[in-house]
Amino acid sequence: xxxxxxxxxxxxxxxxxxxxxxxxxxxxxxxxxxxxxxxxxxxxxxxxxxxxxxxxxxxxxxxxxxxxxxxxxxxxxxxxxxxxxxxxxxxxxxxxxxxxxxxxxxxxxxxxxxxxxxxxxxxxxx
Amino acid sequence: xxxxxxxxxxxxxxxxxxxxxxxxxxxxxxxxxxxxxxxxxxxxxxxxxxxxxxxxxxxxxxxxxxxxxxxxxxxxxxxxxxxxxxxxxxxxxxxxxxxxxxxxxxxxxxxxxxxxxxxxxxxxxx
Amino acid sequence: xxxxxxxxxxxxxxxxxxxxxxxxxxxxxxxxxxxxxxxxxxxxxxxxxxxxxxxxxxxxxxxxxxxxxxxxxxxxxxxxxxxxxxxxxxxxxxxxxxxxxxxxxxxxxxxxxxxxxxxxxxxxxx
Amino acid sequence: xxxxxxxxxxxxxxxxxxxxxxxxxxxxxxxxxxxxxxxxxxxxxxxxxxxxxxxxxxxxxxxxxxxxxxxxxxxxxxxxxxxxxxxxxxxxxxxxxxxxxxxxxxxxxxxxxxxxxxxxxxxxxx
Numbered sequence: 001x002x003x004x005x006x007x008x009x010x011x012x013x014x015x016x017x018x019x020x021x022x023x024x025x026x027x028x029x030x031x032x033x034x035x036x037x038x039x040x041x042x043x044x045x046x047x048x049x050x051x052x053x054x055x056x057x058x059x060x061x062x063x064x065x066x067x068x069x070x071x072x073x074x075x076x077x078x079x080x081x082x083x084x085x086x087x088x089x090x091x092x093x094x095x096x097x098x099x100x101x102x103x104x105x106x107x108x109x110x111x112x113x114x115x116x117x118x119x120x121x122x123x124x125x126x
Numbered sequence: 127x128x129x130x131x132x133x134x135x136x137x138x139x140x141x142x143x144x145x146x147x148x149x150x151x152x153x154x155x156x157x158x159x160x161x162x163x164x165x166x167x168x169x170x171x172x173x174x175x176x177x178x179x180x181x182x183x184x185x186x187x188x189x190x191x192x193x194x195x196x197x198x199x200x201x202x203x204x205x206x207x208x209x210x211x212x213x214x215x216x217x218x219x220x221x222x223x224x225x226x227x228x229x230x231x232x233x234x235x236x237x238x239x240x241x242x243x244x245x246x247x248x249x250x251x252x
Numbered sequence: 253x254x255x256x257x258x259x260x261x262x263x264x265x266x267x268x269x270x271x272x273x274x275x276x277x278x279x280x281x282x283x284x285x286x287x288x289x290x291x292x293x294x295x296x297x298x299x300x301x302x303x304x305x306x307x308x309x310x311x312x313x314x315x316x317x318x319x320x321x322x323x324x325x326x327x328x329x330x331x332x333x334x335x336x337x338x339x340x341x342x343x344x345x346x347x348x349x350x351x352x353x354x355x356x357x358x359x360x361x362x363x364x365x366x367x368x369x370x371x372x373x374x375x376x377x378x
Numbered sequence: 379x380x381x382x383x384x385x386x387x388x389x390x391x392x393x394x395x396x397x398x399x400x401x402x403x404x405x406x407x408x409x410x411x412x413x414x415x416x417x418x419x420x421x422x423x424x425x426x427x428x429x430x431x432x433x434x435x436x437x438x439x440x441x442x443x444x445x446x447x448x449x450x451x452x453x454x455x456x457x458x459x460x461x462x463x464x465x466x467x468x469x470x471x472x473x474x475x476x477x478x479x480x481x482x483x484x485x486x487x488x489x490x491x492x493x494x495x496x497x498x499x500x501x502x503x504x
Contacts, residue, residue: 289461289463291460291465291466291468322458323456324455324456324459325453325454325455325456325459325469326453326454327451327452327453327454327469327471328451328452328453329450329451330449330450330451332448333450333451333473333474334417334473334474335415335473335474335475335476337415337474339417339474340417341472342417342472343451343453343469343470343471343472344469344470345453345469346467346468346469347459347460347461348432348459348460348461348463348465349461350461
């Protein structure tokens with residue numbers, strides 16, 4: 001089992017390949033600072049530009065949120081959660097931090113395996 | 127295994143019992159209408175008034191979102207996701223609907239078992 | 253969301269209905285006694301007589317094992333885990349008990365919802 | 379997030395380090411051949427020689443079974459599934475294969491992150 005690492009799709013020429021990489025990649029959207037001890041929203045969304053299918057034999061079934069090597073939360077979906085039309089699967093997790101976060105997300109596609117996001121650093125403020 | 131059904135805590139007299147019921151109950155927060163085929167945000171949040179512990183031996187480990195008897199999404203947490211302080215665990219799921227939704231949520235507490243939300247009807251608009 | 257309770261299929265006349273109930277019901281197979289503090293095997297198997305499909309739009313995706321209101325273990329599957337042919341999905345969990353177990357299992361079918369097993373009592377011996 | 383790869387502990391000198399690596403590593407136990415289209419048992423067991431704690435703040439919470447880059451099954455546990463005593467967590471999955479399997483397992487420890495097994499090849503016979 002291997003994890004596919006994120007790729008800068010502006011460096012890819014072929015449209016189909018840009019699509020393939022982008023639609024499988026989980027992107028983390030959150031503020032760059034979190035208040036110590038307060039709930040902090042972290043959105044994980046698949047794809048910036050290209051939508052992923054939600055077909056019975058090809059869909060995103062799992063999204064996980066990690067802080068370095070610690071799993072904070074995970075979520076599972078089914079073919080049909082997005083009404084079987086291509087879309088950007090997304091979820092908002094709410095976590096509480098007391099020290100610098102090194103967030104990454106993973107996403108699992110039932111046809112193309114496990115994908116890793118870029119790391120996002122979140123500093124803690126008082 | 128049994129599921130605890132939601133209770134109107136205004137009918138409960140003892141503070142400790144209000145607390146017990148409220149903090150374990152998942153509440154669904156969403157619009158009452160969803161546009162057909164468009165992403166629709168559904169927040170599930172534990173407790174309206176009382177916070178649930180996030181202790182190693184006592185925390186909310188799972189939140190699920192159902193449409194009638196169909197599971198749309200589920201999510202898992204760990205002791206520490208909320209920094210081991212009492213809080214209202216929450217998650218925003220994004221789903222796409224094409225017909226009336228009968229949403230319910232469940233939450234699992236590692237000490238007090240499985241809890242059910244009220245049902246929320248969401249009508250579909252064009 | 254509701255849980256379907258187990259039914260004695262010998263009381264059902266129509267073959268299709270026997271099939272429907274049996275193939276969705278999780279059955280617990282284990283010894284009736286467990287040694288205190290020793291690993292104890294609990295098999296959960298779907299259906300005694302009738303196999304459940306493993307189709308992309310219709311499969312058993314989750315099996316959980318409960319001791320009374322405490323979740324001991326859960327497991328998730330995909331369409332194709334059983335090579336897309338009808339079968340009796342099964343899993344062996346290994347748990348350790350220190351007092352009488354009241355085991356139940358649940359199974360989730362992506363088309364027909366959540367199903368409950370009979371309860372199985374396991375006494376603890378020294 | 380990174381995955382810890384398996385290590386040959388006979389090459390490690392310090393007992394504590396042998397223990398650390400062995401107790402976190404999932405080992406796959408199964409036959410080297412599977413009959414095409416028939417149910418095939420795959421045991422995943424943590425540690426060959428050293429037991430892992432089952433403490434509230436330190437336990438094995440997830441075991442997954444992969445065929446190359448395809449997830450076949452996953453399972454979740456709680457602190458207490460093994461009665462809070464050190465043990466070798468184990469689970470038997472039953473899968474059906476129609477072509478050569480390249481099985482790997484992963485295990486997640488709530489304190490020490492994600493661990494990968496050796497790959498096990500299973501040939502298919504008629």
